[in-house]
Structure formats: structure tokens, C-alpha cells
Amino acid sequence: MLGNFVVVDIETTGNKVSSGDTIIQFSAVKVLNYEIVDQYTTFVNPHMRIPDQITYLTNIKDTDVSDAPSFDSVIDKIIQFIGDSIFVAHNVHFDFEFLNNLLIKYGRKPLTNNTFDTVEFSRVLLPLSLSYKLEDLSTQFNIKLDNHHRADEDALATAKLLLILLDKWNSIPLLVKLRMLPHLNNLQNKYDFLVNNDNSTDFDEQKYLNLSEKSLIIKNSNEEVTRELYNNEWFKQRKEQELIIDHLIKSIREEKSSIIEAPPGTGKTLAYLLGGLQSGLKVVVSTSTIALQEQIIKKEVPKAEGILKRQLKTTLLKGKSNYLCLNRFVTSLSKTKDTYDISLTKAQILLWLLETDTGDRDELSLTSGGSSYWEHICCNGSCISLNHTDCFYNKKTNDIESSDIIITNHHTMLKYLLKTHYELLKKSVIVFDESHHLEKVINSCSIKSVEIKKILYYISKLGTIDNDKSLSSVSEIVSKHQGEVTSFIEVNSNLSRARIQLEQIVEGIKIIVKKDTEIISDKDVDLLEQYVNLESWQNINFVVEECITYIQKFYSNFSSFLPRQELAVIDEFINYLSKLSQQIVYLMYFFNGKQFLRWIEIERGIYYEAKLQVHNSNPDEIYSNFLNDNSLIKVLISGSLTVKNDFTHFKKNLNINTQYNELIISNNYFKNIKLYVPDNLPSISKSPNEICSLLFKHLKEYIKSNEKILVLFTSHEMLRQTYQLASRNSNLKNIIFAQNITSSSKQKLTKMFVNSKEGILFGTETFWEGVDFPGSLLTTLIIVRLPFLPPNHPYIQVRAKKDSIKNSEKFAKICLPDSVFRFKQGVGRLIRDDQDSGKLIIFDKRIVESNYRSLFLNAIGNPQINSFSIK
Numbered sequence: 001m002l003g004n005f006v007v008v009d010i011e012t013t014g015n016k017v018s019s020g021d022t023i024i025q026f027s028a029v030k031v032l033n034y035e036i037v038d039q040y041t042t043f044v045n046p047h048m049r050i051p052d053q054i055t056y057l058t059n060i061k062d063t064d065v066s067d068a069p070s071f072d073s074v075i076d077k078i079i080q081f082i083g084d085s086i087f088v089a090h091n092v093h094f095d096f097e098f099l100n101n102l103l104i105k106y107g108r109k110p111l112t113n114n115t116f117d118t119v120e121f122s123r124v125l126l127p128l129s130l131s132y133k134l135e136d137l138s139t140q141f142n143i144k145l146d147n148h149h150r151a152d153e154d155a156l157a158t159a160k161l162l163l164i165l166l167d168k169w170n171s172i173p174l175l176v177k178l179r180m181l182p183h184l185n186n187l188q189n190k191y192d193f194l195v196n197n198d199n200s201t202d203f204d205e206q207k208y209l210n211l212s213e214k215s216l217i218i219k220n221s222n223e224e225v226t227r228e229l230y231n232n233e234w235f236k237q238r239k240e241q242e243l244i245i246d247h248l249i250k251s252i253r254e255e256k257s258s259i260i261e262a263p264p265g266t267g268k269t270l271a272y273l274l275g276g277l278q279s280g281l282k283v284v285v286s287t288s289t290i291a292l293q294e295q296i297i298k299k300e301v302p303k304a305e306g307i308l309k310r311q312l313k314t315t316l317l318k319g320k321s322n323y324l325c326l327n328r329f330v331t332s333l334s335k336t337k338d339t340y341d342i343s344l345t346k347a348q349i350l351l352w353l354l355e356t357d358t359g360d361r362d363e364l365s366l367t368s369g370g371s372s373y374w375e376h377i378c379c380n381g382s383c384i385s386l387n388h389t390d391c392f393y394n395k396k397t398n399d400i401e402s403s404d405i406i407i408t409n410h411h412t413m414l415k416y417l418l419k420t421h422y423e424l425l426k427k428s429v430i431v432f433d434e435s436h437h438l439e440k441v442i443n444s445c446s447i448k449s450v451e452i453k454k455i456l457y458y459i460s461k462l463g464t465i466d467n468d469k470s471l472s473s474v475s476e477i478v479s480k481h482q483g484e485v486t487s488f489i490e491v492n493s494n495l496s497r498a499r500i501q502l503e504q505i506v507e508g509i510k511i512i513v514k515k516d517t518e519i520i521s522d523k524d525v526d527l528l529e530q531y532v533n534l535e536s537w538q539n540i541n542f543v544v545e546e547c548i549t550y551i552q553k554f555y556s557n558f559s560s561f562l563p564r565q566e567l568a569v570i571d572e573f574i575n576y577l578s579k580l581s582q583q584i585v586y587l588m589y590f591f592n593g594k595q596f597l598r599w600i601e602i603e604r605g606i607y608y609e610a611k612l613q614v615h616n617s618n619p620d621e622i623y624s625n626f627l628n629d630n631s632l633i634k635v636l637i638s639g640s641l642t643v644k645n646d647f648t649h650f651k652k653n654l655n656i657n658t659q660y661n662e663l664i665i666s667n668n669y670f671k672n673i674k675l676y677v678p679d680n681l682p683s684i685s686k687s688p689n690e691i692c693s694l695l696f697k698h699l700k701e702y703i704k705s706n707e708k709i710l711v712l713f714t715s716h717e718m719l720r721q722t723y724q725l726a727s728r729n730s731n732l733k734n735i736i737f738a739q740n741i742t743s744s745s746k747q748k749l750t751k752m753f754v755n756s757k758e759g760i761l762f763g764t765e766t767f768w769e770g771v772d773f774p775g776s777l778l779t780t781l782i783i784v785r786l787p788f789l790p791p792n793h794p795y796i797q798v799r800a801k802k803d804s805i806k807n808s809e810k811f812a813k814i815c816l817p818d819s820v821f822r823f824k825q826g827v828g829r830l831i832r833d834d835q836d837s838g839k840l841i842i843f844d845k846r847i848v849e850s851n852y853r854s855l856f857l858n859a860i861g862n863p864q865i866n867s868f869s870i871k
Contacts (some may be wrong), residue, residue: 005031009155017101027151029159043068053730092117127348172440186343240266250276251788257634276429286413288437331568341369359392435636450612640821670861672837781830787822
């Protein structure tokens, strides 16, 4: 039988008893034998004024506690109610420590109960949840929580959550719990007592343990889309959709490719699916954002099924690193002395494998440490699976031939499908949605990137001969089978040399970089050469490559009888060495590449995360040949492809020189925009601090408006500055969702924002497109600055070098058209169809005063500008 629980929640005047803070409300719920049997709640008189921010958060006023008992008069009741039960709370460390510090202050002994945290328990059992806040989990499980941050309701909601989690725990097969336990023991909670109950479900232990059978997978993968079909009358057919469908069918019959500009709200996604499928071809859709991929699968494919009266087999294919490698994961389980994050992630994945059909990491909500661990266990690099049917990635690629619709991203399309499935593409309509990104993706395929942090990571993972990491483990395996270990000794000494060489490069970067610079290029890069010994790097790589050759030969000779775990250790070693070798080759290429475009990227002054980039300015001809291949039917479609209703600029950037059918859908969707520009904006040349301060003042006016506002920045630094100002205002801080501050996940931030009662979402580059908000949820869009890239930005430099554009022409021929494209995409977050309306506020005087303002205004239907003052 499980122990008894007491679920506690407290509201306080602050966070530190040592600073005089105390409890203003206490509540505890008793849980016995899976039932809530009692609750004790009391206000507590703090004998001090309750801070305003606490009253705003909890809605507990001074009048609520003025007649309440003091803490010393309820101590005995609290201690008696808690008894020897397990002390449970949502973030138990705070409640337990605060209560104990208060007990000590009043001369009492601290509690010694075992504690249990429902935040951590939720992370373990609910690896797919986007948020582990009590209010979000309550919404997820339909737990009533009308007054969050009131101790009585929070304690009761936490108790109900605990019961739901215990039910979930009891449904897990006992063997899975036992596999999880060594990793759970590294966490904050103690889980041993939970394993001793006898409520587990039956389970085929042999099937779970035998990786050569179905590995850890319990359910069979099923790629068939089995969603409920839509009725045809639900299909809101639009004139624009008919134009796109007719255009595509005509182009397919003529065996020609198409370029289509279709603004937001035209229903272009459903149109190109129907156009391709009605022609009897597969549809391969390539996008640049996960959000659009999800939209296609969850919304557009079911609509197409309803209209075509048949089910469509759909496969979503991502890059290999997105999928779990079962062999590497199982091998990693043998190590139980891990960090907290890795132990948590191992437990999460063991449970997740009971539920997932895809092995896709996007299903998981990983911590930052968990994300780093994922790099160690994903399907990246060579695969040693003895049964390839167990491989999540192989299952995806095997489904391509039999699929009606294949959805992928631009990188996977160009780097994988284009090179391995060309014949399949000849039987398909190839759609590049969000095709305005295509040029950047092609350019990125021509960039060789050296990441200092990655090299250090690979060196660390390889370890030394004397520790228990990869190099030592493989050396022992080889020695056990009478193999030669000389090459491992040489690698060992060369890894130390590589680390010293990296330290010198980092010191050089520190010297040449300016304090606020994020991109270093031109002459500054040349200065780094004095800190680099290319001959030394060449020798290091020679030793690494020799070791790779030797261990691969050893692997092929012994793979037939080596234990599976030893094969996995060798595979891991080859993977790390190969990636290290590739980075060293790129590093030598960087310092030998004076004839190419070179630059260094540094974010937030973290020198060990510097990226050394080199671009050869001549993208692989395979991409240009692909776009000009008349045997393939391609559709390049986006909301922003023209400048002054002309595709010439776009086609030139992609080196398209064959005939494409062209279609421009007239832009009537921005007609309901109300455009506002503050009349007291500082000049664009002024410090960004002034803009941030003005924006903060404006946002304060929205605190009680219950509106949903999206704020688009062009600078991470300006976003951080504005958030810092807003965080000083407790009312604003609680409703702002900020990229890389509140969360680093775009998907998670968006869903938290959508589910909030009121909210302000701060986003930078990735939020300018591919983010959709249902209905009239978004009422206001604020653009802090027009989205110009500086003339010295590497992307602009690459374009200029490729097309031999002079410095004096960069702005007009590259920067300006690119900014108009991005601007239209940003405004498209507010207006999704012809019924949408909303306020667009621009904090940039150039939209009013510049000689190119008409390009931006015409791109969104030339709305009237309304001015106002911010005080």
C-alpha cells in the first residue's frame, strides 16, 4: 500500500524568512488510499502590510488577514495535520524549506518528513506536456482552478493532480518502472516506495528486453492518417483557391513548374494539395517551419481527405537527428551516475517509448541538459542496428514510396530527397512552401561551419585513456580481443594538443572582437591567423583519421560476434571521432580560405560558442540544375515573392533561367488593418534604449485590456532590454512570453500564449512567419523596427559576391527587397484572411519619413497612417 500524503500550498509575503517574510495563507489536503479525505486551510495574520505585488498575484488583501490567527497560534494544528505523511507540493523545495525556516524561527523543530514534488513527477510521467505549471496542468486534466495562487485551491488542485499521476504510474508495466528506477534515484523525489505496489499492468518482459525483436517499442508504427473525414460543405472554397488549383492543374498538364505569390488567408496549402492529388501525382511538400508542417498534417490533410473522399497516407520526414536511435539509448542506460537532467530524460524516454510511434524528439519536452543528451542518442551518423526495421528513421524513409503526401523541410529536401529519391520526385508535384527561404537554405548548404563548442564537446566525450569515457572504453574492447592500441595512445595525446590549440583561437577571438559585436568579418578574421598553427591541426587530424580507419577495420572483422553493447560503444566512438575530424577539416578550410567569404558569429559575448563560417560563394550546381530541370514539376509558393508585382528579383536569386508559369493572387487581405505610428519616436540613429523605453510605456497601457499582443523585434538585445524593463512591473511580467527568456521553444511559447487569458508575446526572427493564431485571438501586432539586415550581414555579403553587386548598390538591390519580403510575412501574423482585422503599430519613423516607405505600405495594401503620442 502506498504511504499517506499531505499536499501543501502556502502563500507568503515574499521568498525569504530571513528577510522577515511570512505565511499569509496555509492549506493542506490529506490523501489516503487514493482518496482525498480532509483539508485544512487558514489565513495567517502576518502583522505587516502585504506587498502590492503579492496582493496582485494572490488577490489576498490586508483586510482578509487582519482578523486571522497569527502563525504561532496555528503551528500545532499544522504540525498535527501533516503528521508523518509524505509532504507533497508543486515545487516542494520552496514550501517545505519556507515552512521549516518559519518553524525554526518560532523555536520549533523542523519537519523531517519525506518530500515529494509533483513538478518533477509530472516531468517524468508527462514527457509530452508543453508546460509543468500548475495552472497549465490543471487545464490539461480539466482540474478546476478558478483562483490560482490561493493556497486552498492550489493545494486541492495539486492533490487531484497527484492522484492522476499515481493512476498513470500504476498503469506502467513493472519492468519499465524497474528500468526507470536507477535513473529516478538520481532525482529529487524518492521513487522506491512507488515501485513496491502491485497495481502494474501485465507486460511481456522478454519483448521489452530483447532489442533484436521490437526493441523497446510496444505499439506498431502506423503512418496512415485515420482522422475523421470532413464533410464537403465544411470546405470554405475561396475564389483564390480556385485560381491556384486551376493554375496548378494546367501547369501539370503542360509539365511545367510554377511560381505563385499567394498572401495569407488564400487557402494556398489546401489548394496545392488538391491540385497535385487530383492530377494523380504524389505531393512532396517542403517547408521551412515546423508550425506549417503541423498545420498541413492536422488541418489541411483531413480537409483534402474529406473533399477527395479517400484516406491519404502522409509521411512527415525530418532530418536524422530528430529521431531516437534505440541502440545508442539502450547502451546509455548502463550508465546510472548521471546529471539530474540526463537521469530525468532517461526516465522520460523509457516511458515515452510505450507511447510513441515516431521516435520524434519534438514529441518530448526536454530540459537544456536533456537536449544535449539527445545529441548522444539520436540517429545521427553511422547506424549499427542489427535489425533496421527497429530504426525510427528507417521506418520513415521506407514509407516514402507508398505515401500520397510527403512533408519535409527545405534542408532535408535538398540534402536527402534530392540526392537519393530523384526518380520518386519525377512522379511527384514538388511544392516549396515558404519558398522565399529557399535561397538562404541553398546558401547555407554551401557554408562550412566550425563550432568551437562542438569541438570541445567531442573532445570531452572522447575523454582520455585513463578515464571511463569513449576512448578508454574502446581501447579496452580492442585490447581484450588482442587488437593494437597504439593509435588510441596517439589520439589521446593529440586531443590534449587540440584543446590547447582551441584555447589559443578563443583568446585570439577575445582580442579582436568588439564588446557588442555579434559578427566579425573581413580584416579582423585575418588577424586570427597568428593564433592558429595549421600544421599542428593537420597532424592532429591525420592521427584522428588513421584511428577511424583502424577501428572501422576492427569493427568489420569482429562485428559478427562482438556483444551488441560493445558494438554500440564502438559506433559511438567512430561517431565522435568522425565529427571531430569533420570540424578540424572545416577549421583548416576556414583559415586557408582567404579567397572566400569568411566571418565569425558570437552571441552574447560567449566566446566558446563562436562559430567560424566560410562560404565559397558558388552553391552546388545540383540545386540550380534541380530548379531548372524541366522533367520535374515544381511549385514555388509564398506570400512574399514579388517586388512591384514582378518575380524577376526572386528568380535571379535562385538562378532560375527556365520558363515557369507565374501567378499573383491580388492582395486584398490587408484591407482591414488599422496602422498606427507614434509621432514622438526618436530617430533610428538614436540608442535602441529609447525605443525600448517608449515601447515599455506603451505596453503598460494594455495591462487590463485583455488583448493578445504580438511584438516582433529584429534584435535579441532589444527584446531582452524591453523584457528587463517590463519585468520590473509585476503586472506586465506575469503576462509576457519572451523568446529565449520565458522559453527557448517557439512551439511551446506560442501554445502558452494562445492558452493564456491575456498575454504579450515577444519574438524575433523566427516569429516573423510560420506562426498562426486562431480566429481573432491576436488583436494587435507591434513591429519594433522594419526588418532590415545590415549591409555587412553575411547573407547580404554572399548575395552581393554571387551577383557581383557593388557596395553602393547593396541596399537597393538586396537589403530593401529582402526587408519588404520579411515585413509582409510579419504583418501576415495579424491578418490571415479577408475577414481578419487588427491594429498594426510600427515603432520606426522610416515607415513615415523614408523615400522607400511606399514599398512597405503598398506591400500591405497601402493603409492610412494614424498617429498618436506615447506619454
